[in-house]
Amino acid sequence: MKTCPNCGSKMGSNVNFCTNCGADIRNVPLDSEVQATAPAAQPTQPAPDTEPTMEQVTTPSRKSQRMTNNVNPQPQPQPQQQVQPQQSVDTAAIKANAANMWQWFVNSWKHPFEEQVAESWYGWVTLLVENILVVLGLYICINKYAQNQLGDSEMGQAAQSLISNFSTSSLFELFLYLILVIVAMIAAAYYAHKFVYGSTEPLFTFVNRIVSCSNISAILYVISFVCLIIGSEDMLKMGLPLVGIAMTIFSLATYTVVVGDSAPAVNDKFYGLLIVVVVQFLVMYILGKVFGTAIYNQIQNLIHSSFSGMY
Template identity: 30%
Template sequence: MSKDDSKLETVTFYPHGDEKAENNSSNVASAAATGKKLNYFKWILSSWIHPGEEVEGAKWYGVVTIVAELLVFFGALYRFFHVLVKNSFFGANINNIFYVLNGGKSSIAELLVYLKLFIFSLIAAAIIIGGTYLVSRYLVSGKKENFWTYTNRITHYSGINVILTLVILVLGLFGIAGRAISLLTLFALAIFGIAVLVAVISRSNEEGLDRIYAGIVTVLVMGLGFFIFYLLSSEIIMKVISFGVQVFMMMMGGLQ
């Protein structure tokens, strides 16, 4: 009798199979929270299909992806400018250009310029990600999210940058479409900035900063990171501009 009453109570409390639906939803949520980590390539693929989803992965996925993107990007620039200058009137004297940029004659002068820019980019990325992590952790949410998980979220949100970087690499290998490379670079930077912004404000709650103020602080931190990159690389940039002006004047003089 007690068993029958128990059954009646269960049917009455969960009519129309609501109990089953609730259990299924609970199981899905539990599986998402305790599911196995995706391997790296599936994790990257999911960042292209559903970048906004939070997918569990190894802690090194985000950092390795960012470093790889920067390596591929500067490798593409190296190849692009190498082909471009080599096919110009400078011919095989491309090293003379990077002698000016590097401030000293060296057989690897060209590579040293890109190595410096790569390191400066890593420093800027560390400032942006590290700084906004502190904002998210201590000013916005207070959630005990570790740095690696935070970096993974940013990288997953901006997963399309992997595709853009590969496109830049292909264009760079052939030394073509400099304007397209510039536009794709700006687009990739914009996507990265949006990903960082979303990573912070998506964790905002009533206990921390308002989302608007959290967004403002995040933009300021990103601006600091880009400004540091400019300060570190300004000498190279100014030399490139100066050299470009000299080349232009030489070309104009040759046409007269």
């Protein structure tokens, strides 16, 4: 551990910038090194007893009495109230968090299964941003493709409006589907890990382990997003398989965290893995039925409204 010399916060040994105040702590020594080199404390000698006698306390001198009688008391000035400056955005702390998160990504790419020092929100934020990139890329791709195919005529613009409304609602449902599947998989892996080893770590730390193990998928999500916003047919054929590969890597990471821990197992690891796989397929099937039915009804309404507008 390190101690920030600016604010005194405790940081991990591989943290380069304080996440509380943003100070540079790359050259700050570890606490263990400071304690090892610190000199032994010297015993202090008690101060001599210099308490005044009762006569000194109760009997003031004549000279001091004459001085206090001649001096007129002066009014004390009132302390001025200091105006507190308005708090601004701590850009140094933001830069420090960004630098530490980037370092977390780099370390996880080099050693996916090793435990990394990370803030509790790194994993959830990474998963959320990845799914936003997928949905946003699909939305841009669909609307760009519709504009290129339908043209700028009056009927083409009307069709583009219908497709835009349909894609917005359907892609929002796709985003909810992906988030719910991810949450279900993490919950299944968390309780399966507890079943296998008898105990487990805090939930946010466990999520960071899974995401750190699957962080290579972040590169695939970024590449697929670029392919989707380009919008060509060849880029679409490249971007969608990358999304599928990234999701597969996340599934493998959940399995690896459950069965790959070096702690002694209380129950057989195979049954822990079986719990995760069964829950994953059940959740994907149930949510697929629910969201598939909703999208099917939207397609029917889209076709009905299109024919109603034509006739």
